[in-house]
Each structure stands twice: as structure tokens, then as C-alpha cells.
Amino acid sequence: MATADQVKALVKSHAEGDNSRFYTVALQVAAGAARNGQNRFAQDLRDLVDSLRVQENSRRVTPVVSVAQPRGELAQLLTVSYPDLVLADLVLEQSVRARLDRVLLEQRQGDRLRSHGYLPMRRLLLTGPPGTGKTMSAHVLAGELRLPLFQVRLDGLITKFMGETAAKLRLIFDALSETRGVYLFDEIDALAGERGSSNDVGEIRRVLNSFLQFLEMDQSDSLIVAATNHPHLLDRAIFRRFDTVIDYPLPSPEIARQVVRNRLANVPVGRLEWSKLSAEIEGLSHGEIAIASDLAAKEVILSGAKQVTTASLRAALRERRGHVS
Template sequence: MDNFPTVLAICRTAMRTPNPTLTRNIGKLRDALSKQGLEDQAEALSLVLKAKQATDTLAPTRVALATATRERMSRSVHAPVDKESGAPLASIVFPEDAETGLEPILEVALSKAIAALVAEWQSASMLIEAGIRPPLNLLLYGAPGTGKTALAKVIAAQMELPLVTARLDGLISSFLGTTARNIANLFEFADRYDCILLLDEFDAVAKVRDDPHELGEIKRVVNTLLQCLDERRERGFTIAITNHEHLLDAAIWRRFDSRVAIPRPGAESRVRMVSRFLSGVPVEEVDISLLAWLTDGRSGAEIETLCSSIKRYLVMNGAGRKSLLEALSVNSLLSADHSGSPRQAIFAEGSEALARRLSSDEEIRFTQESMARLFNTTQSTISRWLRK
């Protein structure tokens, strides 16, 4: 189902004040998705229904943690600032201001796991009442452009909590002791309010303490960060993001209840991404398949960049079979360094070489009929190309 994360968030919100009709309709939607083979989406709705049933049995509602008394954040609240420069240490996005329709497209198993984690966060008070410590922090790591920050924003929107975002590289000061003080002030601010704290560029501070290239100051900073993370584990939700997980201190890893790798998209996810990013221009299924094939090994951000280039070309030069191939050729020339995308280099070799590669692909199936449509030629021509 398109926009399913938005539908899921609406269902979760509505189930806070459920009625028999609402519960029955969510059940019908779950069954319909299951019949369509969308088992991960059906399971996510089942978790919504099960979470409510468990809440009715065990008591507390809402996402308020029983172990902390925190204030509700209003728009008059401002993030703390660096006392030396006056620069804010974080930005604040309220749930009603969060962008919609930009949910990252994840692999099915990963999407299901994230949905389960969010369900646990939403049931934090219930778990505490049952004597179970809920996981309150999450580390997201992976290559740049794989959707880590977008995923954190979606989680905050689903939780209906303000997102306090701090780029840790922005907390670093040249003044001795100021960096550690900035981190302490940031955590003190987040602990005061009902919010999710997002630590972006986490590796900028959470580095290995025995790194010979680092001075003693970074070791003190890491120790401050460890102490703040320990205290916040009982007080509020925290998400940390890094592109360089290998730089993190081992003690930092142990502070996180959940550690999730966000991989580069697989074939199915790339097809869904291309479909989303090319919405608004006339393309066919075989075109989407070709672009999904070309972008093997690329991140979601890189796929979006390619699709934006194609959309610009098609809008300026007119849609059509010839225009799409021309758009790809132009993009291939403008992106001459193909070290990260060897398949795009093959595209530059010509239609015949590309057709032979497509015919042997095991992930995305191309028939002679679809390739004839793709290259705007006949099946007999495609057959001749493949025999060479």
C-alpha cells in the first residue's frame, strides 16, 4: 500500500481512543493487506491491535515514562546555546510540523523490525508497570544517503513527540572544556522535556578513546557522553546516527539497547524508490526496472539524484522512448566517474552490450519483449543482439 507509514501512524493515533467499529475496520484492512501478500504491513497493523489489547489488560496509557517527570515542550522553548559563540546546540521539530510522504523505503524485514521497536516505545509505560525495562535508545548506522535521518524523523512523528536534533560535530568547541559542557547542557535540556533526542554525526564525538591521533580532551568528552547516555537510558528516548560505525568506542556500542544497520537498498526497494522518485512523469514498468538495475549498490539519495536528473531532461525535452534513453546517456556522461556504479558504465557502451547484460540478470527479469519496448526496436533485433 502506498503511504502505508502514514496510514499506520493514523491507526496508532486513533487506537488511543478505540471503539468496536474502529478496531473492526483496522482488522479488515489488515486482512486485506495479508490477502494481497503485503505480510509486513499486515503484521504492523496486528501489532497496533495487540498493543492496545495488552494496554487494556496491564493499565497505563500514553508514552509517558513512569520513572520521570518531564515537561511538555511548547513552541516558546528554545534549544540551549554554546556560551562561547551563541550558536544553538540543537534544532527542534514539533510533530505537527514534520514533513509527510518522505518515509524511507526499507527492506521488508527491517521495516518490520522498526515497526516492532516503535510499538515497544509507544508501550513504554505499560512495560515499566509490568516490571520490564523498555529499550529507550537506538543506534542507526550505515552508508551516507541510506535514509537514517529520515527514518529518525518518521519515528518521532509516529511517536507524536518533538524531535530535538543535535549534530555532534557542531558541539565541538576550540575552548578547553566547552565541548563536554555543551554535551551536558544538551542532555540536561532533553531530559527536562518529553521529546526524542537525535544525535546526528555521532562519531564526531563518540570516538575510540585510545585513538593515538586524538588529544586528551576527546577522551574527557567521550566520558561525559557515556555518563549522559547512562542517565538518559531511564529518562527518555534517544536515537544516534553515524556513517562511520567503526570509529565508535566499544563502550558507546554497549550503551545502546538497539543497534540497527541501514543497508543500501535491494532490488525490490530500488524498484519502489524509482517509482516514487519518477512520479509525475510518464514512464513504463520496463523503464523502472532498468533504472532499478542500473542503481545496484547505490544509496537511496543517489537513486533520487539520478531520477531527478531524468525528470528534468524529460520535462525539458519531452517524454518518450527515445527521450528516456537520451536522458540516461546524458546523465552517464555528466557522471563520468563510474567507480561506484559499474553498471552505468556498461550503459555507455551501447544498447547491444546493455541488452546482453540485462538478459542474464538474476534479480530483475527482462524478457525480449520488454527489452524491445525499452530500446524501441523489435524482438527479432533483440534476439540477434543476444546471439552475438
């Protein structure tokens, strides 16, 4: 059954109208019930959460955007999707979650802030190792705010003719003003590497300067999300152009356990000996842990085994660590 802390979290999230947090805690209660053999209750609770999410999404109205699909040259520069993810779908360190919560709050209360002469945060730089949730966070921001997600295709943006790259950047920033959305510049270090590096050339510096100027001049209502696995490669000036920089660390032991529990929620799980799993989990990202957990879950389904065991999960984690290495 639910712990005292979980009951308090359920009541607090309900009082604050934080549906995402409410659903997260409810799913944690369901996972705990499943581990204690209360499978029927766990499944009923998961079904209830899914039903409430569907009802909530049906009440949301997706705003009409002026461009449903990028056309012309923009089609070579942007891909668009309409994510339905919410913050509760991500397992993140509390510090990262709090920063994203703040961005969402300021976006939702943007008119209130503007009435006092302030602007909501809308330029985010996400840094951290691969697989820690940076790109997924852009999907969640779009899903929570019911906005389209436009992903910038760097392969179409960066050409051998740097003048063309600057012109294409202008097209993207024009689109930001015309169509409100979340615009994701993934692997931004390819575009905003440090000036003066040993392999730098004048044209590359000019492209970076253009990017910095476009960021500075942009007055749109769109969110700009830039992500990098290598923040040390970024030009120092880029950090000043963003409203906030959010660092995504590798998961703590507790977060790693939560990732495993969430991924194994739909299959029987034996009593896991975390002391034996910690060495295999340490150093892996959220994404790698999720892949290994999925592998262990599918093995139970396909082999007809009774449950995921410490040994089977440990083997899946070890296999994934070998791929990473």
C-alpha cells in the first residue's frame, strides 16, 4: 500500500492542481503494490491513471498554428511533431524537475509576468551526458504546453557554404516568429563551437556570430531549446544568450531504481537485490538503464519465465554496459 510520504504527496499535488505529480505518485503506489503481490490492485490503479490522462488530454485544445507542416526550404530544415508527453512521464533528478516546472509555470503565467514588465523564460540550454533526458524534455515541454515541436535538422542547416548556413538560420528564426512552438537545436555544439579553436576558420566564426545575433534579436513567443552533450565545446558567449542553463546529471541510485521500476511495471518482478545491481547500474544513463530493463522484461515474456530476477536484470545491464563501452 501507499507509504505515508506518498499519501502526503498525493494530497499536496491534488491541492496544488499538479496533475503530473499526482499521476507520478499514483504510478509509484501501483508499482509498490505489484512488488507486494497485489497485482489486481496495481493494474486497476494503472488503468485509472491512464483513463484520467486520456480525459485530461481530451479537454485540452491544441492551438491552431499558421504552418502545420514546414514547406519549401523550411521542410529541409525543420521536422515537426505534436508530442503528448507530460512531465510525469520523465524520471528526473528533483533539481532538474524543479527547473522545468519553473519554465512551465512562467510560460503558463506569461501574461501575468508581462503585466509587471517581465518576460517568461523561453530560451533554455540543456547540458549533460547522452541519454539523460535532454531531448525528451523538449518533447515534454511541447506536450505540456500543447505546442508543436520543431526539431532543427543540422544536416540541412550546415553546408560547406557558410553564407548559405546564415541565410538558413534566418529562415528558422523567421519561422519562430510566425509559428509559436518549441524549437529544438540538438547537438548545438556543431553550430556554436568555441571561437578561436585550433580548427576554426573565419566563415565558421561568422556563422556563430549570426546565430548569437539571431538569439539576441529574437522577440517571439516560441521556446528555443538547445541541447549538447559537450558543453565545454561551446563558445562562452552562447551561455549569456539563454535564460537558463539546466545540467542533466547521470541518475542517482534512487532515480536509477525508479527508472527500473517504471520500466518493469507491466511484468512480474521478484525481490531485486539492489546491492548486487548497483555496480552494473553505476555510470549508465537513464536511457541505457531503460533499455536494459526493457530487455529483461521482454525476456520474461518471450521465455515464459515467471518473473524478472536479480540475475536476469543484472545480465541485461551488463550486456548494455558492454555496448556502451
